Amino acid sequence: MPKAIFIVCDGMGDLPDPKFGGKTPLQAAKKPNMDKLAAEGICGLLHSVGGGRVPGSDTSHLAIFGYPPDRYYTGRGTFEALGAGLKLEHGDVAFRCNFATVGKGMKLIDRRAGRISSSEAKELAKLFDGMVIGGVKVIFKATVEHRAALVLRGKGLSWKVSDADPHDAVGVPVLTVRPLDGSPEARKTADVLNELVAKSHGLLSSHPINKERAKKGEPQANILLPRGAGVFEKVPSLKERFGIRAACVAGGALYKGVARYAGMDVLEVKGATGNANTDVMAKGKAALAALKAGYDYVFIHVKATDNFGHDGKFREKAKMIEKIDLMVGLLLKGAPKDAYIAITADHTTSCMKMRHSHEPTPFALRGPGIRVDGVKKYDELECAKGGLGHIAGIDVMPMFADLLGKAHTYGS
Ligand SMILES: [Zn+2]
Numbered sequence: 001m002p003k004a005i006f007i008v009c010d011g012m013g014d015l016p017d018p019k020f021g022g023k024t025p026l027q028a029a030k031k032p033n034m035d036k037l038a039a040e041g042i043c044g045l046l047h048s049v050g051g052g053r054v055p056g057s058d059t060s061h062l063a064i065f066g067y068p069p070d071r072y073y074t075g076r077g078t079f080e081a082l083g084a085g086l087k088l089e090h091g092d093v094a095f096r097c098n099f100a101t102v103g104k105g106m107k108l109i110d111r112r113a114g115r116i117s118s119s120e121a122k123e124l125a126k127l128f129d130g131m132v133i134g135g136v137k138v139i140f141k142a143t144v145e146h147r148a149a150l151v152l153r154g155k156g157l158s159w160k161v162s163d164a165d166p167h168d169a170v171g172v173p174v175l176t177v178r179p180l181d182g183s184p185e186a187r188k189t190a191d192v193l194n195e196l197v198a199k200s201h202g203l204l205s206s207h208p209i210n211k212e213r214a215k216k217g218e219p220q221a222n223i224l225l226p227r228g229a230g231v232f233e234k235v236p237s238l239k240e241r242f243g244i245r246a247a248c249v250a251g252g253a254l255y256k257g258v259a260r261y262a263g264m265d266v267l268e269v270k271g272a273t274g275n276a277n278t279d280v281m282a283k284g285k286a287a288l289a290a291l292k293a294g295y296d297y298v299f300i301h302v303k304a305t306d307n308f309g310h311d312g313k314f315r316e317k318a319k320m321i322e323k324i325d326l327m328v329g330l331l332l333k334g335a336p337k338d339a340y341i342a343i344t345a346d347h348t349t350s351c352m353k354m355r356h357s358h359e360p361t362p363f364a365l366r367g368p369g370i371r372v373d374g375v376k377k378y379d380e381l382e383c384a385k386g387g388l389g390h391i392a393g394i395d396v397m398p399m400f401a402d403l404l405g406k407a408h409t410y411g412s
Contacts, residue, residue, distance in 0.1 A: 001296065001354075001378045001402065002297055002339065002340060002367070002368065002404055002405065003191060003291045003295070003297065003298075003335075003336060003338070003340070003404070004111075004296065004297045004298070004337045004339065004340040004341070004342070004367075004400050004401060004403060004404060005291070005297075005298050005300065005331055005335060005339060005340070005341045005342070006064075006297065006300070006301075006342050006343075006344075006396075006400070007212055007298045007302070007327075007331070007341070007342065007343040007344075008061070008299065008300070008301050008330065008341070008344060008345065009099050009256075009302045009305045009307055009321070009324055009344075009345050009347065010057060010097050010252075010301065010302065010303045010304075010306035010346055010347075010349075011051075011057075011305050011306025011307075011309045011324065011345060011347055011348065011349025011351070011356065012025075012026065012301050012306075012317075012321065012344075012349075012361065013026075013345045013347060013348035013359060013360070013361035013362065013380055014026065014309065014314075014317070014348060014349065014350055014380070015124050015348070015350045015353075015357070015359065015380075016354060016381075017067055017314055017315070017351060017352055020314055020412075022190065022353075022377060023041030024175055024380050024381075025314055025318040025351065026318075026321060026362065026379040026380060027147075027285070027377075027379045028119070028318045028379075029318040029319075029321040029322050029325070029379065030089055030313070030321060030322055030325070031170050031195030031321055031324075031325035031328075032329075032330040033325045033326070033329035033332055033408075034186055034324075034325050034327065034328050034343060034364070034378035035320075035344055035377050035378050036326060037332060037343060037363040037366050037378060038246075038362075038375050038376065038377060038382070038383065038386075039342060039366045039376045039377075040366045040380035041257050041342075041364050041366030041367070041368075041370055041371065041372060041385060042245035042364070042365050042370050042371050042372060042373050042375075042383075042387045042388050043363065043364045043373060043375040043378070043382070043383040043386025043387065043388060044363045044383060044384075044386045044387070044388025044389050044390060044391050045360035045361065045362060045363060045380075045383055045384055045386075045388075045389075045390050045391070045406050046064075046344050046345075046360055046361045046362075046363040046391055046392075046393060046396070047392050047393065048063050048064055048346050048360075048361070048392075048393035049069060049133050049391060049393055050059035050392055050393070051306070051310070051348075051360075051390075052358050053354050053358060053394075054347070054357060054358050055346060055347035055356060055393075056253075056347075056356070057131075057254060057306070057347070058071050058073065058076050058079055058258060060347050060393060061254075061258040061345035061346055062258060062261075062262075062338040063392075063393030063394050064344075064346065064374075064394075064395075064396045064397065065238065065258065065259070065262040065299075065302075065397055066238065066241065066262070066394060066396070066397030066398065067235065067394075068244070068263060068394050069281070071106050072233075073095075073160060074136060074230050074231045074232075074233060075159045075228060075229050075230025075231060076096065076228040076230055076254070076347055077093070077094035077095040077096055077149075077150075077159070077227075077228045077230035077385045078092070078094045078097045078230035078231065078232040078257070078261070079230065079254050079257030080095075080149050080228070080230075080254055080256035080257055081095075081129065081141075081149040081150075081230075081232075081257065082232075082254030082256070082258075082259075082260040082261055082393065083096035083149075083252070083254055083255065083256040083258075083260070084141050084148075084176060084354075085141070085144045085151040086139060086149055086151055087152060087339075088151065088232040090233060090234045090371035091153075091157065091231065091232065091409050092139075092151050092157075092231070092232045092237075093151070093152045093157045093158065093189060093229060093230070093231050093232075093344060094148065094149065094151045094230050095150040095151075095152075095193075095226035095227060095228060095229055095230075096147070096148075096150075096226070096227055096228045096233075096313065097114045097140075097147070097148040097149065097150040097226045097227070098111055098112060098113070098146050098147060098148070098165060098220035098224070098225045098227075099112075099116055099121055099124065099142075099146045099148065099204075099223075099224065100112065100113050100146070100165075100221070100222075100223050100224075100225045101113045101121040101219040101220055101221065101222060101223070102173075102174060102222060102223045103210075104200070104396075105173055105402060106171065106173045106174045106201070107172065107173050107174075108166050108170050108171065108172055108173070108174065108224070108372060109170065109219065109258055110170075110219045111128075111146075111156070111166075111167070111168070111170070111225070112145070112146040112217065112269050112403075113146050113219050113220065113221035113222075113366075114144055114213075114218050114219035115145045116145060116146050116213075116219075116221045116406070117145065118143075118144055118145055120207075120213075120221070121142035121145065121147075121148065121210050121221065122142045122325075123209055123327050124140050124142070124204060124207060124209060124221060124368060125141060125142040125148060125202045127200075127204065127207065128150075128196070128200065128203075128224070128228060129141065130284060131196075132318065133150065133192050133195050133196055133336050134188070134191065134192050134195070135154055135155070136152050136153065136154035136157065136192045137152070137153040137154055137203070138150070138151070138152060139151035139152075139153060139194065139217045142235045143253060145192040146221070146324055148313050148375060149225075149253075150196075150226050152189065152192060152193075154187055155190045155391070156184065156185050157185055157188065157192075158181075158184040158185035158186040158188075158189050158231070158282070159181055159189075159229040159230050159231040160179065160180040160183065160185075160189075160229070161177050161178065161179055161180060161186055161189050161190045161193060161228035161229050162177055162178045162179075162180060163173065163175060163177070163225075163226065163228065164176075164194075164197050164225050164227065164286060165225035165226065165227040166222075166225075167307075169225075171220065173221060174192060174197065174225065177189075177193040177194050177197070177226075180189075186212055189229075193226060193326040196224065196226075197224055197225070197226070198224065200223055200224035201222060201223045202323045204220070204221060204222045204223060204224075205220070205222045206221070206409050209221070210222055218320075220287070223344070230356070232275055235261065235262075236263075236305040237262060237263020238262050238263050238264065238297075240263070241261060241396075242400075242401040242406050242407075243401075244297050244397075244400070244404060244406055245294065245296045246262070246263070246264040246265070246295065246296065246297045246298070246299065247264055247265045247266075247267050247287075247290040247295040247297070247299070248260075248264040248265070248266045248270065248299045248301070249267050249272065249274045249286050249287050249290070249296075249298060249299070249301070250266070250269065250274070250275035250299070250300070250301045250303075250376065251269075251275070251278050251301070251302075251303060252301065252303045253272030253278070255274075255303070257263055260297060264299065265295075266292060267286055269282050269283055269370065270282060271284065272286075273401065274303045275304055275307070275310070275321075276304040276305065276320055276409070277300065277309070277377075278303070278304065278314070280302065280324055280326060280327035281326065283300055283327060284300070284328075284330040284334070285301070285325040285330070285334075286328075287331065288331065288334045289299050289395060290326055291336065291339065293300075293337065294405050295396075297400060299300050299403065300327075302320075302324050302327075304320045305317055305320050305324070305349070305351045306322065307353070308320055308351070309350060309354065310349060310350050310354055311354065312351050312354045313351065314351040317351060318364070321337075328341075328343065332366075336355075337346040337368075338367075338368050339367065340365060340366065340367030340368075340370075340400070340404075341365070341366050341367065342364065342365040342366075342400075343363070343364050343378070344362065344363040345359070345361035345362070346362070347361060348361055348380075349359075351352045353401045359380070360390060361386060362378055362379055362380050362382075362383035362384075363379070363383060363386075363391065364378050364383065365388070367403065372387075373385075373386045373387035373388075375387075380388040393395045
């Protein structure tokens, strides 16, 4: 049976930049392996969440895994919690959460509590994990540095609540969580959350770790700031829907979370960090090993291209593409002859605009029986001339299902 490797480089699509000879980072980068993939395959442009819309990383991944976001997207928090390794139950409401520093009047001083160490945060997390507020169970896990995942479990909860996190508004008091609709469930959830935030200030302020930090002149992690509510809904897996045994190789929690939501096995790869220092070769090797171990499909995610786009760092983004290209080379050489290999980006993150934008992303697919087109280079402009034309995100997984011999004829 054929197999597939699907590489998604976050936010790798970009716009031509006059400061760099009117090129995009993909056009500026030396990436012989991506170009080989394009030359030996079929190319096109991917509209991950549909034409003209600006994709988020969560909605775009849902779509390319075959889960239309208009039907399935219920907030980011659940994916972050799944990515952090928490087991969720149907109806759980989950949040991303920061340890932060507030001063007098609960005014925000440092949203990241001086990037408190992961080990300190793990210790502080014990204050909250297992707490019960108004009959609602709190599940809490510290992840990396100041970041954490928070889950509320109980009857009558809703994800239609606002954030306590004032985001980058330093000097502003911590926000009161508000219900976003008129339901009693949203009211109750907002009340529980406000109580948790208020309690967190007292509990954290008197914790020895913070006393120690204060002595050393470091910002105290003296409040929890939840944001990005989401509700967990158990959905049929890729195995159930398409008969595909899928694995995920990723560093970032969000991507692991969306993959787990779709029923993929998340492989732990040493050196996969979700940052520019990620070990792309270790990721490539893990993907090849997963195919050998019997997976039909392996999703590989690389995050840093998006980070450089958000920071407006064109040169660094192009460098990151060159680093990823080495992994593509490893995959082209090492994958079984009958394997399909595809590469794309989940959205465009323009270095000039320093944000996501609506433009579709280059898509290239190589494998047995592919209608090879005349495209020789993998970039935004060349792939526009390819045989795949313009494809929608939700069409990607059904396409893989057919390539892998798992699709059913529509009709007879
Ligand atoms: Zn993204």
